[in-house]
Amino acid sequence: QVQLVESGGGLVQAGGSLRLSCVASGRTFSSYAMGWFRQAPGKAREFVAAISWSGGSFYYADSVKGRFTISRDNTKNTVYLQMNSLKPEDTAVYYCAQRLGTTLSTQGGRYDFWGQGTQVTVSS
Numbered sequence: 331q332v333q334l335v336e337s338g339g340g341l342v343q344a345g346g347s348l349r350l351s352c353v354a355s356g357r358t359f360s361s362y363a364m365g366w367f368r369q370a371p372g373k374a375r376e377f378v379a380a381i382s383w384s385g386g387s388f389y390y391a392d393s394v395k396g397r398f399t400i401s402r403d404n405t406k407n408t409v410y411l412q413m414n415s416l417k418p419e420d421t422a423v424y425y426c427a428q429r430l431g432t433t434l435s436t437q438g439g440r441y442d443f444w445g446q447g448t449q450v451t452v453s454s
Contacts, residue, residue, distance in 0.1 A: 332356040332443040334426050339448030342416055346452070350411040352426030352445055360404035363429040366411045367438055368422035368450075378424070379411060380434035389434055394420075416452045423447040 338350040350366070365380035379400040381388045388400050399412040409426055427441035435441070 332428055334428060334443055334445035336424065336426050336445045336448040339424060339450045341451045341453065344416060344418055344452055344454050346416050347412070347414045348416065348450060350413065350424055350426075350448060350450075352409045352411075354407045354409070354428060357428075359407040359428075361432065363431055363434045364400075364402060364409040365427045365429065365434065365436075365438075365441055366400060366409075366424060367427060368420075368424045369447075370419075370422040373422075375425075375438055377436040377438065380436060381409065382434045383432040387434055389436060391436075413450070416450075418452045418454045421450060421452050423449050 333355045336352045363382050366378040367375050368378050369375040377391050379390045381400045381402055385402050397415045402409040425447045426445045428443040429441045
């Protein structure tokens, strides 16, 4: 069974930065694609970023492109989301997810395991 544990969320002012981390256990982390999603109150879950098993391919939602960076360290079984120039509309619970496949996907339904989420709140 895979366990994903996110950390790094918190309260930050608009324009600030946060780095989220997600540590995976229970399966060969380096073999699988990873993604970050978020869900704001009253809204549907939305895709944020994804990275392939090797880290060589990645994809971002238009809303975060140029501000967020996804990366992974397979030696530490960890995927990161560096978030810069944060905006109030980035406020949400952020989830990492693991897909039992090597290629990345923007669709939440294609991910097999999810973390419990970490709250990010951006004040104006």
